[in-house]
Amino acid sequence: MFTVTPKLITTNKxxxxxxxxxxxxxxxxxxxxxxxxxxxxxxIVGVGLRSIEQVVARMTYLRAAGWGALSGAWFGLLIGLFFAIFANTAAALLPLLIWGLVWGAVAGAIFGLIAHAVQGGKRDFVSESGLVADKYEVLVDSEHAARAHELLGRASM
Known part of the structure; x- marks a missing residue:
């Protein structure tokens, strides 16, 4: 991951x-x-950053079980695929995948319900988070700034 330090932004940009x-x-x-x-x-520097969390739905026991079942099904499918790789016959492939999917979904639903119940109503909603900036600045090396202004000036004409 690339991190930008304040010194990098202020020197020669x-x-x-x-x-x-x-x-x-x-x-x-x-x-x-x-x-x-x-x-x-x-x-490209975001200036005036704000964290925004948009609530999209209420978290219910049914929704918690559903999300848990979906994530558990993926994990179960992965485990079923792992066992199917080591199965001696090709006929065992499909049953192992299906059983992995089903048992993963069941276990995921149970864990989803338990996780929701343990929270005790402290977070009964589903949300999406993100960062939003008030404005975005484009910074270039000082030695190339004149050329950048020239190219942008032509674009606006």
């Missing part, structure tokens, strides 16, 4: 454009790249 959405900033970098600009080292 110059902002060339600011946008309201990440997609606009991404299009700018793509435009620069398409016109031969040296984009390595270019940064």
């Amino acid at each position: 110059e902002p060339i454009a600011t946008y309201r959405t990440y997609e606009e900033a991404q299009k700018t970098v793509d435009h620069l790249s398409d016109h031969g600009f040296p984009v390595q080292g270019t940064l």
